[in-house]
Amino acid sequence: MEKHSQRPEPKNLNSVWRFLRRCLFSVLSFGPMPKHIAFIMDGNRRYAKKMQIKEGSGHNVGFTSLVSSLQYCYEMGVKYVTVYAFSIDNFKRKPEEVGSLMHLMKEKIDQLLEEESIVHKFGLKLNFWGSLDLLPEPIRSAAEKAMVHTANNTGPVLSICVAYTSTNEILRAINKSCARFEDKTGEGSDPANSILVTDLEENLDSASCSEPDIVIRTSGETRLSNFLLWQSTFSHLQSPNLFWPEFSLRHLIWSILEYQKVYPYLEARRKLCQES
Numbered sequence: 483m484e485k486h487s488q489r490p491e492p493k494n495l496n497s498v499w500r501f502l503r504r505c506l507f508s509v510l511s512f513g514p515m516p517k518h519i520a521f522i523m524d525g526n527r528r529y530a531k532k533m534q535i536k537e538g539s540g541h542n543v544g545f546t547s548l549v550s551s552l553q554y555c556y557e558m559g560v561k562y563v564t565v566y567a568f569s570i571d572n573f574k575r576k577p578e579e580v581g582s583l584m585h586l587m588k589e590k591i592d593q594l595l596e597e598e599s600i601v602h603k604f605g606l607k608l609n610f611w612g613s614l615d616l617l618p619e620p621i622r623s624a625a626e627k628a629m630v631h632t633a634n635n636t637g638p639v640l641s642i643c644v645a646y647t648s649t650n651e652i653l654r655a656i657n658k659s660c661a662r663f664e665d666k667t668g669e670g671s672d673p674a675n676s677i678l679v680t681d682l683e684e685n686l687d688s689a690s691c692s693e694p695d696i697v698i699r700t701s702g703e704t705r706l707s708n709f710l711l712w713q714s715t716f717s718h719l720q721s722p723n724l725f726w727p728e729f730s731l732r733h734l735i736w737s738i739l740e741y742q743k744v745y746p747y748l749e750a751r752r753k754l755c756q757e758s
């Protein structure tokens with residue numbers, strides 16, 4: 483059979499698609515681009531219900547959607563992506579559901595460390611934010627291993643919030659600031675009067691990242707649900723009306739365009755606060 487009658491290799495199609503994305507992202511980058519995007523990946527169970535698949539499968543599709551969103555973000559030059567993967571409040575769900583989410587988490591963290599993963603493709607540095615001591619031992623070890631393995635990577639940064647709430651992050655930062663203050667000044671001092679906002683910020687999980695420019699919560703919910711409360715003062719909050727597993731490139735591009743529309747206003751507000 484002649485060569486030209488064969489169907490094109492998927493590899494070639496991938497290259498064409500990658501090239502088209504590059505063109506699209508160059509056009510997009512004529513406007514201001516976000517450095518940091520945070521996602522609240524909401525609606526995985528509702529997606530499973532809608533698609534009549536097993537409840538846990540919704541989170542599995544959600545992870546696939548996360549990996550493609552990460553790929554597009556990093557191709558666009560976004561330096562930081564932060565995702566809300568499991569809140570401390572999620573421990574109150576049915577034990578079977580918590581168990582299966584923990585199982586999925588472990589499996590996906592292990593996958594992230596495999597040779598052909600997105601972590602290796604982009605040289606990602608992985609952070610885990612939250613009270614990791616609340617996690618079952620296998621997930622805690624997997625998270626710690628992932629942080630150690632990627633600590634010297636100089637590429638973009640993926641921060642995964644597990645066993646996380648913002649109030650807990652702030653409380654831990656206050657306690658660390660107090661402990662450091664006492665170490666410096668010795669017994670008998672009153673740290674409550676002396677800790678500065680900068681001390682506290684240095685002890686937040688997010689200390690090494692810029693603040694999120696955009697926080698996207700899928701499924702049309704407009705609450706922050708105790709996510710990055712300290713860091714989101716100037717973030718553009720968006721709540722697209724679709725479930726997380728349905729989030730795709732066109733939704734991401736739309737989010738960036740929305741951000742570019744409000745960027746002058748956000749910058750003006752930020753400058754005003756910095757001056758006062």
Ligand SMILES: CC(C)=CCC/C(C)=C/CC/C(C)=C/COP(=O)(O)OP(=O)(O)O
Nearest residue numbers: 523524525526527528541544545567590591
């Ligand atoms: C390693 C890694 C980053 C894994 C992440 C996998 C993943 C997609 C986790 C999402 C977890 C979660 C509780 C989402 C909220 O949807 P929901 O369960 O509350 O669904 P609902 O909003 O429909 O009730």
